[in-house]
Amino acid sequence: MSKLLYTLLLFFVFNNNLYSQIIYTDISDVTPNASYTLDLNNDTIIDFIIQYGGSSDTIGVICHPQNSNAYAGTIMAGNYLPWALAASSTICPSTATWYDTNNPGTLGWGTNLGYWVGETDKYLALKLIVGTNTYYGWARIDLVATSSSFTLKDYAYQSTPNSCILAGQTNLRNPENTNKSSALIYPNPMITSTTLKSINPLYNATLTLYNSNGQTVKQVTNILGYDIKILRENLQSGLYFIHLSDGNNMLAVEKLQISDGYK
Template sequence: MVKLLFIMRTKNIFHKRVTTLCIILILFFVNSKLYSQIIYTDIPDATPNATFSLDLNNDTVVDFIIYFGGSASTIGVMCNPQNNNAYSGNFVNETYLPWSLSTSNTICASLATWYDFNNPGTLALGTNIGYWVGASDKYLALKLIVGTNTYYGWARIDILANSASFTIKDYAYESTPNACIQSGQNNLDITEYTDKNLISIFPNPFVASTTIQTNRNLKNANLNIYNSYGQIVKQVNNLSGHTISLSRDALLSGLYFVKLTEENNVIADEKILITD
């Protein structure tokens, strides 16, 4: 009888510990999801004559350069990662070829191969080399290294069938280190039509407060301030008119991102810098 009670007590303790562990794991997972956020940047479709400097996380540091390569007779479009950043692709016939992904492909460490600045990639060359010849709404898988952290993202690109022109449409990255992102994923339930000319911010940088001026007559608009991790750190709601006064309050010095929305539309975004 004593032995039976001991066994039952041991099982109860085990079950309680397992239950507690499960709860901790669930809370950890939910908490990770709460702080996980995809930072999406919609730009006016850019079709450069020479190069496009891609700043994936909008910190004013160029992360990738998309440019024309090849020769005078056979033009191509290249991707050159900067610093320790990389693209995903493969190596065929002595050429590094970045993948041309469709929507909803998983981008993270599980992708087979990543190539850095030592191996610029050929997206398209002429009419028959590379996975991007004639591509429309395809996604370039990108890996971003910031300090000791690794982030994954994508850029949506079109390339003509003769590789003579390319268009950058938008890009995004997952702000949680080492977290996966799906190609085309942006976690937005709102329509974006960003136009940075819609707002001006002065002073910027600022110490205590600044003024945001817009040429749009706002009605019940909302202003969100994000930190570099993509977390909302300040909100100003129910805005009307052309002028917004923004106070620093308890925000620390550093770089922040401003997003102005109205009626489920992102009408402008910009960077602000707070100094001491």
């Protein structure tokens, strides 16, 4: 390699690291009376509105993207459901289906609709459009079990357009608030089957499904790869807990709701 080419390479790497960064905003935990206006890049323009409301009997929390912004999620039985990501989950252009202003997402509605019901320290994957550039980020949110209140704790985005960010990441090296949870389950609630997706490859993992009484109802061993399909078979509707382990190392602990379908 010539000296000139080597110098240019060092210049490129230095400048890439100089201008690429995670823009992290830590706020005092906020539990609004009705809605929170999220300005992800702090430019005084509202990017998302997180709002709860509804009738006296049923209440829910909705994510309303503004302009052309979007959240990551899925659609089930006509409901748009943002994913509740675990810390260190990758947020990228190819991470998921993205839903924009035309399809507000239900984080939780009542006690059984949505991935966020009763969840703590989960991450909402966000896509931000500024001019011709697209950025990816996250917001950390808690949701009570009745979907009647939420708390927003902090948020961040990757300042380099079209670059990935990890859920909870606050700098270019490490995600913050990383916990043992490193998997995503979708759909959840499940009706006939669901898929658990690990963010890291599995080599000899074991998945154990427990009912709400702590009894083992299903177990899958010698798991390889990233995806594990879980069939309902004869399981009753209700709340279950998934433990994903590799030897003595617990990889993920997640809740799974089995439903007979939305009414």
